[in-house]
Each structure stands twice: as structure tokens, then as C-alpha cells.
Amino acid sequence: MNFQDPYVIAGIVGMLCIVFGLYRTSSGRWKNSSPLYELDTILGASLLVVYQIHVKAYVALPINLMLVFVSFRGLSSFAERYTKKVSRTKTRSAKKR
Numbered sequence: 001m002n003f004q005d006p007y008v009i010a011g012i013v014g015m016l017c018i019v020f021g022l023y024r025t026s027s028g029r030w031k032n033s034s035p036l037y038e039l040d041t042i043l044g045a046s047l048l049v050v051y052q053i054h055v056k057a058y059v060a061l062p063i064n065l066m067l068v069f070v071s072f073r074g075l076s077s078f079a080e081r082y083t084k085k086v087s088r089t090k091t092r093s094a095k096k097r
Helices: 006-026 035-054 061-096
Strands: none
16 A cells, blocks of 8 residues: 555545544534534545545445435534524524614
């Protein structure tokens, strides 16, 4: 394995992002609905997809593509909840005036 190959580095970094994200979630540092967990997973799975395409490892590719999709969906759900929360806060502060 050539550790100077940028694709190998991308694969290693992607794997570490996913593993550390799972560790932080299982240890209670992050919740599974945390945007940091979702970003970590999106980044890690995307880097693994790049690596898998480069080494022609197409068998595991659908798993990581689905992981990117699911994590992106989770992140967009968080954005929707956050937007609603901010708009409710602005409405409440406007009513107090």
C-alpha cells in the first residue's frame, strides 16, 4: 500500500472520520442526531467513495453511497428543525415588545 497516494490517504481519513464519529456517538459525546456526527459521516463516507472508485471496489460502494445519502438527509432534517426553532424564537421576542 502506497501511503503517499492521495486516494489511499483519502480512504484512511474517510475511515477514521466514520470510526471516530461512531466512537463519539457510542461514548455519549455526541448524539446520533448531532449535526457534527452527520458532517463527520458525510465527509468520511464521501472520501471512502472516492477511494473505492479509484481501487474499483464496487461491491461496498452502495453501502457508503447510502450512508452519504442518509447522513445528508439527517443533516437537512437538523437544518429544518433549527430554522423552525429560530423563527419561533424571533416570533416570541417580537411579541414581548
